[in-house]
Amino acid sequence: MAYKDDIALMAHLMRRAGFGAGRDELEARVAKGYEATVEELLHPETQPPVDDYVLLRYQPGALLPGGQPPMGNVHWMYYLVNTKRPLEEKMALFWHHVFATGNSKVDNYDQLLEQIKLFRDKGMGNYRDLLVDLAKNPSMIYWLDNNENHGYAVNENWGRELLELFSMGVGNYTEKDVRQASIAFTGWTFETKIPRLPYGRFPWKFEYRPEDHDDSEKEFLGHRGRFNGEDIINIIVQQPACHRFIARHLYNFFVADEPQVPAWSIEAPRDPKAIDTIATAFRESGYDIRSTLRVIFNSDFFKNARFQHMKSPAEVVVGTLRLVGGFELPKPGYGELSMQPSYMGQDLLNPPSVEGWHTGKEWINSGSLMARINFVAELVGDPSLPGVRAIINRLKTQAPLSPEQLVDGCLDLLGPVEVNDETRQELVEAAKEWGQIRWDNEANSTVADQRVGQMLQLIAATREYQFA
Amino acid sequence: MPATKKDPVLVVLQLSGGNDYLNTVIPYNNPLYRDNRPAVGIPDDQILRVDSNYGFHPAMAPLKELYDEGKMAIIHGVGYANSPRSHFRSMDIWHTCEPDKVGTEGWLGRVVRELDPKKENVVTAVSFGPSLFRALAVPGVPVACVAGPLENYGFLPTIQEQAQRAKVLDRFARMYSPAIGRNAVMEFLGTTGLDSLKGADILKVAPKKYASTVKYPDTPIARKLRGIAQVHLADLGSRIFYCDHGSFDTHASQNPGHGNLWRDVSEGIKAFYADLKEHNAADNVIVFLFSEFGRRVRDNGSGTDHGAAGPCFVIGDAVKGGHHGEYPSLKAEHLVQGDLNPNLDFRSVYSTILAQWLKLDPKPIVGGTFEQPAFLKN
Numbered sequence: 001m002a003y004k005d006d007i008a009l010m011a012h013l014m015r016r017a018g019f020g021a022g023r024d025e026l027e028a029r030v031a032k033g034y035e036a037t038v039e040e041l042l043h044p045e046t047q048p049p050v051d052d053y054v055l056l057r058y059q060p061g062a063l064l065p066g067g068q069p070p071m072g073n074v075h076w077m078y079y080l081v082n083t084k085r086p087l088e089e090k091m092a093l094f095w096h097h098v099f100a101t102g103n104s105k106v107d108n109y110d111q112l113l114e115q116i117k118l119f120r121d122k123g124m125g126n127y128r129d130l131l132v133d134l135a136k137n138p139s140m141i142y143w144l145d146n147n148e149n150h151g152y153a154v155n156e157n158w159g160r161e162l163l164e165l166f167s168m169g170v171g172n173y174t175e176k177d178v179r180q181a182s183i184a185f186t187g188w189t190f191e192t193k194i195p196r197l198p199y200g201r202f203p204w205k206f207e208y209r210p211e212d213h214d215d216s217e218k219e220f221l222g223h224r225g226r227f228n229g230e231d232i233i234n235i236i237v238q239q240p241a242c243h244r245f246i247a248r249h250l251y252n253f254f255v256a257d258e259p260q261v262p263a264w265s266i267e268a269p270r271d272p273k274a275i276d277t278i279a280t281a282f283r284e285s286g287y288d289i290r291s292t293l294r295v296i297f298n299s300d301f302f303k304n305a306r307f308q309h310m311k312s313p314a315e316v317v318v319g320t321l322r323l324v325g326g327f328e329l330p331k332p333g334y335g336e337l338s339m340q341p342s343y344m345g346q347d348l349l350n351p352p353s354v355e356g357w358h359t360g361k362e363w364i365n366s367g368s369l370m371a372r373i374n375f376v377a378e379l380v381g382d383p384s385l386p387g388v389r390a391i392i393n394r395l396k397t398q399a400p401l402s403p404e405q406l407v408d409g410c411l412d413l414l415g416p417v418e419v420n421d422e423t424r425q426e427l428v429e430a431a432k433e434w435g436q437i438r439w440d441n442e443a444n445s446t447v448a449d450q451r452v453g454q455m456l457q458l459i460a461a462t463r464e465y466q467f468a
Numbered sequence: 469m470p471a472t473k474k475d476p477v478l479v480v481l482q483l484s485g486g487n488d489y490l491n492t493v494i495p496y497n498n499p500l501y502r503d504n505r506p507a508v509g510i511p512d513d514q515i516l517r518v519d520s521n522y523g524f525h526p527a528m529a530p531l532k533e534l535y536d537e538g539k540m541a542i543i544h545g546v547g548y549a550n551s552p553r554s555h556f557r558s559m560d561i562w563h564t565c566e567p568d569k570v571g572t573e574g575w576l577g578r579v580v581r582e583l584d585p586k587k588e589n590v591v592t593a594v595s596f597g598p599s600l601f602r603a604l605a606v607p608g609v610p611v612a613c614v615a616g617p618l619e620n621y622g623f624l625p626t627i628q629e630q631a632q633r634a635k636v637l638d639r640f641a642r643m644y645s646p647a648i649g650r651n652a653v654m655e656f657l658g659t660t661g662l663d664s665l666k667g668a669d670i671l672k673v674a675p676k677k678y679a680s681t682v683k684y685p686d687t688p689i690a691r692k693l694r695g696i697a698q699v700h701l702a703d704l705g706s707r708i709f710y711c712d713h714g715s716f717d718t719h720a721s722q723n724p725g726h727g728n729l730w731r732d733v734s735e736g737i738k739a740f741y742a743d744l745k746e747h748n749a750a751d752n753v754i755v756f757l758f759s760e761f762g763r764r765v766r767d768n769g770s771g772t773d774h775g776a777a778g779p780c781f782v783i784g785d786a787v788k789g790g791h792h793g794e795y796p797s798l799k800a801e802h803l804v805q806g807d808l809n810p811n812l813d814f815r816s817v818y819s820t821i822l823a824q825w826l827k828l829d830p831k832p833i834v835g836g837t838f839e840q841p842a843f844l845k846n
Contacts, residue, residue, distance in 0.1 A: 104555065104717070257653075262570050310653070343615055345599040353556030361653045365600040366664035367613025369657070370623055378626045420650060426643045433635075457624065458636065462643055463657040 006030045008416050010037065012306045015468040016254050017041045017297060018086025020319040022387055023394060023413055038297045042124065042290050044085030050078070058330040064201060065109035069342075070335040072109025072349050076116060077338035078330045080318040091123030091289070092116050093314055094253050096348070099134055099166055100356035101143045103349050111139040111204050112349045127246065127287040128237045131167065135229055138190040138204035144354065147189040149182060151214040156182040161354050163236070171265040172241035173221060180218040185229045187213030237287050240279070246292075247278035254296055256308035257360035274301040307418055307467040310360050313344035315468060316372045323414075324379045325386035344371045364466070373461045380414070380456040383449040392452050399448070400438040403431035410455045419464040427458055474752040476786075476825050477707055479696055480576070481689075481733070481757045482601070484714030486555065489762035489778045489808060491726055493542055493795070494523045500765075500798040508722040508767040522795070527727035530738035531783075538789035539741075541843040543780040543817055545796045547810025551761055551776040555717070558760040563603035565815055565834045575818060576708055577606030578833045579826065583707055590667040593708040594699055596692035601710055607656070610663035612671055618695040619675050622668035641665055674702035682743040689713040690736035697743045700753065707826070716759060722771040733757075737783060754784035754825060754844070758814070764806050765798060777810035780817050782843055786825070792843045813838055820844060 010029050014021040018041065021029070029037045040046060055078045056063055062078070065071030083089045096119060106112055115137050122130050134140055135158075141147050144158035159182025163173050187209045194202040218227045223235050236242055248269060252258040255274065259267045269275045278296060285291035296302050311319070317340045321327045327337065341348055345368045351357055382388055391413045395401060401409065407427045411417045419427070431437075437452070439445040459465055491508065495501050496515050515523035516532045524532050534540045548567050552558055564571025576593065584592045590610040595601055597615070604611045614621050623640060627633040644661035678698040684690040692711040699706050713733055718726050737755060744750035762778030777796050796808040803809065816838040819830035824844045831837055 104715070343598055353554070355556075361656055364657060364660055365605065365613060366611060366660055366667060367595070367598075367600050367615050369660050370613075370621075370664050370668070371615055373623060374625060377624050381626065423643050426639055430635075430639050454636070457627075458639060458643075461624065461640055463654055463661065466657060 003030070004416075006034075008306070009034065009303060011415055012303070013037065013041075013297060014086070015315075015319070016302075016309070017293075018090060019080065019315060019322050020468075022323060022325075022390060024390070035298065038294065041085075041087035041297075042294055044088035044124075047084040049085070050082050055330050059334065062330070065113070066201065067103070067107040067109065069103075069109075069350075070339050072103070072113060073338035073342075074330060074334050075109075075113055076348060077318075077334065079120075080314070081321050081327055087293075088120055088123065092119040093312075094249075095119035095123050095130070096351070097253065097356045097359075098249055099140065100351035100354050101139050102351050102353070106139050106143055108139070108201065108204075109349060110201055111142075114203075115139045116349070124290040124293065125288070127282070127289055128233060130289075131162075131233045131237070132230055134166070135162070135185065135188060135233065136206040138206060141188065141190050141206070142204070146185055149186050149188070151183075151186045151212050154179070154182050154186060154214075158182065158185060162232075165261065165354055165356075167236045167245060168239055168241040169245050169261065169264050172239065177220055180220045180227075181232045183214045183216075184218055184220070184227045184232045187211070188229055240283075243279040243283045244275060246282055247275045250278055250292065250296060251275060252359060254293075254309075255302050256305045257310055260358050260360075260362070261355065271301055274299070277301070307464065309468050310363055310466060311372075311468045312357070312359060312363060313341035313346035313368070313372065314348060316344060316376060317341050319468075320376050320379050323387045324382070325390075340371075340375055344368045344375070369466075372466070376460040376465070377457040380460050381453040383453050388453065388456065391456070392449055395437075395452060396439050396448075400436045400440075402436060403428050403434070406431045406434075406437050406451065406455055410452065410459055414456060414459055414465075417459060417462075417465055419459075419462060423462055423464060427455065427462075430458055431455060474749075475705075475707060476827070477700060477709070477753045478821060478826065479693075479709040479753060479755045480603070480711070481693075481737070481755055482603075482710070482712040482714075483716050483729075483733070483757060483759035484555075484559070484712050485717035485759070486558075486761045486763055486774055487716040487759035487778060488718060488722065488726055488772050489775070490765065490772075490798075491722070492525055492528070492730070493544075493779050494525065495521060495795055495798065496523050497521050498798055504766045504798065506767065507769050508726075508772060522791070525727060525730050527729075527731040528734045530734040531730075531781075533738070534741065534783055535789060539783055539785060539787055540789055541782045541787045542791050543782065543812065543841060543843055544791060544793040545777045545808065545811035546758070546780045546793075546814050546817055547761065547777040548813055548815075549810070551804075551807065551810070553761065553774040553776070553807075555760060555774075560602060562758065562760055562814055563601065565818070572605075572607075574601070574603040574605045575833055576603045576710065577609045577611070579822070579828065580604070580609050580611065580708060581606060582828050582833070583826070587663075589705045590663045591670050591699070591704050591706050593710070594667075594671070594696070594706050596695050596709070596711040601712070604708075604710055608659065610660075610667065612664070612667035614671070614695060617691070618671065618698060621671055623665060637665065670704055671699060674698040674704065677702045680743050680746060682739055682746060684739040684743075685732070685735045687732040687736060689732050690739060693736045693740040694743070697740055700744070701747050701749055718763070718771045719768070719773060720771040722767070725771075741783070751785045754782055754786055754821070756817075756821060757781040757783070758817075762808055765803055765808060766806060776804060776807035778808075780814075782821075786845050788843050788845055792841050812841065816841055 007026050010026050059074050061071040062075040080089055144161055145155045146158040149155040160178045164170055191205045191207045221235050281295040282292045395409045434451050437448045439448050494515050514526040517523040561567045563574050565575050580593045591612045593611040595604055595613045600613045644658045646658055675698050684694045696709045758780045759778050763772035763775040793812050815834040818834050819838045820840040822828045822830040
């Protein structure tokens with residue numbers, strides 16, 4: 001019994017801090033221990049990186065994917081499916097939610113992937129440093145027009161979003177602060193773009209132009225000085241509003257669904273004590289994301305939040321591909337695969353706006369629900385895929401299976417997934433129509449494989465399966 | 469039932485990305501047009517003149533035919549005050565009718581709620597697009613959202629065997645039944661699942677019933693419009709259709725990009741209209757075209773940047789063809805940050821459609837009382 005709980009808890013950790021795990025991996029991790037697994041996840045450098053060369057051998061177009069989908073999506077999807085450092089990739093996804101930058105304007109997947117690489121490399125490091133890097137990131141500069149932010153003509157786009165969407169949230173600064181922050185970032189731009197034709201795209205590089213920077217004295221959040229951009233960020237990270245803002249984002253992404261960001265100034269968090277705990281850890285660690293995540297994953301509020309989070313489309317797609325296996329190589333067809341999250345409402349590398357995606361139940365509408373169920377069902381119902389095969393092989397060892405055993409076995413190996421009694425009863429009714437499942441001869445084995453696939457499809461179609 | 473007694477149907481075609489007003493309805497006699505469009509101006513001899521002042525983009529020839537027949541209304545200068553010039557914010561404003569705060573309810577979602585308060589028909593609104601448009605999104609209001617080909621629409625299309633599929637879908641329906649909902653989100657999921665299931669069941673007859681001699685072009689927008697025609701002709705009680713085309717965000721290489729977009733849209737609409745005509749099913753349909761904003765008056769050397777006012781178009785038998793309202797002034801002193809200043813609130817256009825076409829009270833839907841320009845026949 002206790003071992004079952006350990007598996008369930010480990011599965012929860014891996015769904016949230018990664019993209020789920022099959023049973024073999026869960027068992028190995030339970031043997032290693034929960035806290036040791038958390039440490040491994042927090043230290044991705046202990047695991048091998050994704051092999052870029054395999055990607056480029058199969059999909060050379062993914063090196064510099066240009067402005068049109070899907071090669072940029074192929075590139076990231078390959079990382080998401082193959083990484084042995086799941087939390088590193090999950091943090092890239094997290095910061096992509098928060099610092100939402102989109103191809104609709106940037107029109108350059110090469111540069112957007114550079115930004116994702118920044119999140120991958122530094123996403124668990126120091127938040128202050130990450131903000132400074134973000135302010136120097138050419139995609140972000142272009143996305144929020146800081147290349148149009150001149151000493152003689154201030155553009156407030158970056159300055160405003162830095163405060164509103166990237167660090168503190170509305171209600172924690174004045175319009176004057178927005179203006180002053182924007183002025184402090186004048187002259188932060190990137191090297192003049194070389195025309196795309198005839199040689200193709202050239203990399204964008206950050207450039208600081210002192211002659212375009214307004215070096216006058218500024219007043220920002222009660223501080224006064226001849227501030228430059230880094231000074232503004234140094235002041236921001238000291239604000240309690242910033243600590244709570246990051247805490248709520250982390251909570252919403254890793255623990256349980258919260259209302260959407262624009263509502264944060266009005267609606268209290270669902271677990272104020274948890275937010276306090278996270279915010280304190282963040283402040284006391286000197287804005288270190290790794291330390292903050294450690295506190296979250298080892299907390300009771302995290303461990304008790306099983307299935308309190310609606311899976312995002314990226315989590316649905318990546319989690320399924322990793323579970324069923326067979327998609328490690330970026331074969332032909334990967335382009336369509338990599339666009340699947342967009343059909344469910346999450347076009348990676350192209351969020352709908354700088355506000356990012358609305359999460360939780362807002363992922364669900366009639367179109368997106370159908371898209372996610374159909375995608376998962378098609379894959380888990382295919383007994384030829386190695387991950388499905390592995391589930392079948394484990395079930396086989398307990399054969400012959402009664403309808404109840406089939407249902408409980410599938411629920412267990414697909415998660416464990418927790419379902420309501422009524423849902424379980426429906427699944428059992430379905431299984432009863434098939435009678436006992438056995439692999440005692442070839443004909444029965446073929447049928448049995450199909451039945452397992454069908455049961456996995458039904459489970460994937462349940463409401464409960466939409467949660468992580 | 470005589471066609472004229474059929475309920476009015478609205479088809480919305482969203483031109484995503486910000487359509488360039490000046491190169492769509494070209495004020496070719498205005499010298500300021502040439503002054504401002506040194507790079508992306510349309511040569512005089514290519515403009516499709518509709519009268520002594522204005523002409524269409526050369527790619528809009530099929531639409532000009534409809535215009536000449538008096539079936540196309542141009543509504544000028546549409547927008548709203550203080551355009552944020554952001555695609556997303558602007559599109560949100562058009563979708564939610566909330567220019568001052570972030571709205572959660574789409575205006576057409578409210579329309580669906582009014583048209584079918586008891587949710588008797590889950591395909592009252594059918595959307596053709598990759599995901600649900602916010603204009604249609606109101607929690608608890610069902611909208612059928614067709615992402616791919618209409619023929620494949622439904623849950624678990626990979627289960628081919630009919631009897632098996634019927635059983636599985638039946639099981640699905642029971643697992644999504646409200647009785648099993650334990651909290652608000654689970655209930656929401658249950659309702660959404662059941663509504664989509666029902667919608668798919670209803671819509672699947674449409675392609676089977678459909679036959680037409682009209683050939684649609686092989687473009688994304690034509691495929692969507694064909695799907696709309698199939699559902700409309702199947703007589704399933706659908707009242708609101710939604711589709712989109714883009715991206716009209718022509719910052720660079722506006723020529724030929726902008727023309728290609730309009731060619732696809734114009735040819736698609738022409739085929740759609742011909743299809744409805746062939747089936748004697750056009751008179752209760754209007755097509756409404758809008759974009760989230762127009763573009764900057766002065767070109768940037770290869771394209772145009774985000775602007776403010778734009779035109780709307782309404783097409784159909786019930787339309788009073790021709791110009792409605794006034795083309796905003798191109799004079800520098802009348803521009804707002806280089807952009808055409810809107811002289812008609814977009815909610816006015818909605819109000820006419822709501823009051824005079826769908827016979828609904830516009831006030832609660834658009835959030836106020838607005839003038840109703842008379843672009844529809846009474």
